[in-house]
Amino acid sequence: MRYSGLKVIKEALTGHKGWKPVWRDPDPKPDYDIVIIGAGGHGLATAHYLAKVFGERRVAVIEKGWLGGGNVGRNTTIIRSNYLLDGNEPFYEFSLKLWEGLEQDLNYNAMVSQRGILNLFHNDPQRDAATRRGNAMRLNGADAELLDTDGVRALYPFLNFDDARFPIRGGLLQRRGGTVRHDAVAWGYARAADSRGVDIIQNCEVTGFRIENGKCLGVETSRGFIGAKKVGACVAGSSGRLMAKAGMRLPIESHVLQAFVSEGLKPVLPGVVTYGAGHFYVSQSDKGGLVFGGDLDGYNSYAQRGNLPTVEDVAEGGMSLMPIIGRARLLRMWGGIMDMSMDGSPIIDRTDIEGLYFNGGWCYGGFKATPASGYAYAHLLATGTPHETARAYRFDRFRRGYMIDEKGMGAQPNLH
Numbered sequence: 001m002r003y004s005g006l007k008v009i010k011e012a013l014t015g016h017k018g019w020k021p022v023w024r025d026p027d028p029k030p031d032y033d034i035v036i037i038g039a040g041g042h043g044l045a046t047a048h049y050l051a052k053v054f055g056e057r058r059v060a061v062i063e064k065g066w067l068g069g070g071n072v073g074r075n076t077t078i079i080r081s082n083y084l085l086d087g088n089e090p091f092y093e094f095s096l097k098l099w100e101g102l103e104q105d106l107n108y109n110a111m112v113s114q115r116g117i118l119n120l121f122h123n124d125p126q127r128d129a130a131t132r133r134g135n136a137m138r139l140n141g142a143d144a145e146l147l148d149t150d151g152v153r154a155l156y157p158f159l160n161f162d163d164a165r166f167p168i169r170g171g172l173l174q175r176r177g178g179t180v181r182h183d184a185v186a187w188g189y190a191r192a193a194d195s196r197g198v199d200i201i202q203n204c205e206v207t208g209f210r211i212e213n214g215k216c217l218g219v220e221t222s223r224g225f226i227g228a229k230k231v232g233a234c235v236a237g238s239s240g241r242l243m244a245k246a247g248m249r250l251p252i253e254s255h256v257l258q259a260f261v262s263e264g265l266k267p268v269l270p271g272v273v274t275y276g277a278g279h280f281y282v283s284q285s286d287k288g289g290l291v292f293g294g295d296l297d298g299y300n301s302y303a304q305r306g307n308l309p310t311v312e313d314v315a316e317g318g319m320s321l322m323p324i325i326g327r328a329r330l331l332r333m334w335g336g337i338m339d340m341s342m343d344g345s346p347i348i349d350r351t352d353i354e355g356l357y358f359n360g361g362w363c364y365g366g367f368k369a370t371p372a373s374g375y376a377y378a379h380l381l382a383t384g385t386p387h388e389t390a391r392a393y394r395f396d397r398f399r400r401g402y403m404i405d406e407k408g409m410g411a412q413p414n415l416h
């Protein structure tokens, strides 16, 4: 089913009775050419590009719960390509370009909104760092503008500029950054992949790998064995637990990240703003809620719920940046499990087990990476070679010392 304006009008006039489920609910086949584990954004995007760009026809995505129930439906929906390091910036810029054409590619309204992202700075060293990052972005073809205090004030007059412990001195603006409706990304990729014959199998947990003579022959699941020539793990926060079933210990720790949404308000925030003196970022959803988040809970966990001290910390960050937030009531909050890598950057690579591939380590920046991650993983699975923008995302960088430490934090996953 293709969507069109005429179809929407027809359905509106006839009680919306003509809409059909947009993906099938197939039983698993005995075997596939490629099995992807995890129907999050990255797994579904991988399946879409495998089918569309690389012509793979026998592909399955296996999901232990329901499609989109993981981090892809839990994040704060921010997209951007404002990275500094060579290993990262071309990849995230590639991703932003794919976001820009996503709705046409999928024929699905993912509410891609390039409303701009502004990273505030509060002192001279931060201004220097923002200038350097903006220059690196521009060298890689991305857009970046350095704003002084007046420039920020023109966009966000209600921020706490001077009467604050950390007065606002300016910000680095990427106008092409913004937000995307996260559920719609999962649904759009699922529909597109399904329409090209990909089997999306929900309520099917991978419980183990069948590995013989160093080769992966398929996956054991709660619905029986499924054979595969290639298996691609793509389970974000569950990466450590899943890969342990293949005998692997990853350079990844899992931590909880929480997000919050206020009651619906009239339009107040034109774009995405991040605080430079604490961990706080905020945007306004199209429904009117202020969507915001902060730091990790700081201890290892596989629970999808967070703790109260972090709630207090995030609220304090919000109050110090934009005191008007104190008038809004908090409507909902939730948590997701983050796959925090040792250098804060992801891994898209084959493993030492033949036929077994890995995609993970997205930390809390994986939503914006969804299209490029899917494309690069599909490239690796289909051709056996890394995509040009993802060459740095290899396992052996930790052994060889080629870290992609965007924040310069060292091997401290909870600080990236």
Ligand SMILES: Cc1cc2nc3c(=O)[nH]c(=O)nc-3n(C[C@H](O)[C@H](O)[C@H](O)COP(=O)(O)OP(=O)(O)OC[C@H]3O[C@@H](n4cnc5c(N)ncnc54)[C@H](O)[C@@H]3O)c2cc1C
Pocket (backbone or CB within 6 Å): 037, 038, 039, 040, 041, 042, 043, 062, 063, 064, 065, 066, 067, 068, 069, 070, 071, 072, 073, 074, 075, 076, 077, 078, 079, 204, 205, 206, 207, 234, 235, 236, 237, 238, 242, 257, 258, 259, 293, 334, 335, 336, 337, 338, 362, 363, 364, 365, 366, 367, 368, 369
């Ligand atoms: C609160 C919060 C805010 C965030 N904000 C942002 C943001 O603003 N911008 C940004 O870029 N990123 C953000 N992120 C990060 C981003 O959401 C993640 O990095 C990204 O979604 C991870 O990739 P995914 O979508 O494939 O993961 P998921 O959606 O988690 O997909 C993994 C899937 O694997 C399934 N699975 C796990 N184990 C198994 C198994 N054994 N068998 C079968 N299936 C299995 C899970 O059920 C899940 O559906 C945020 C994350 C959170 C939690």
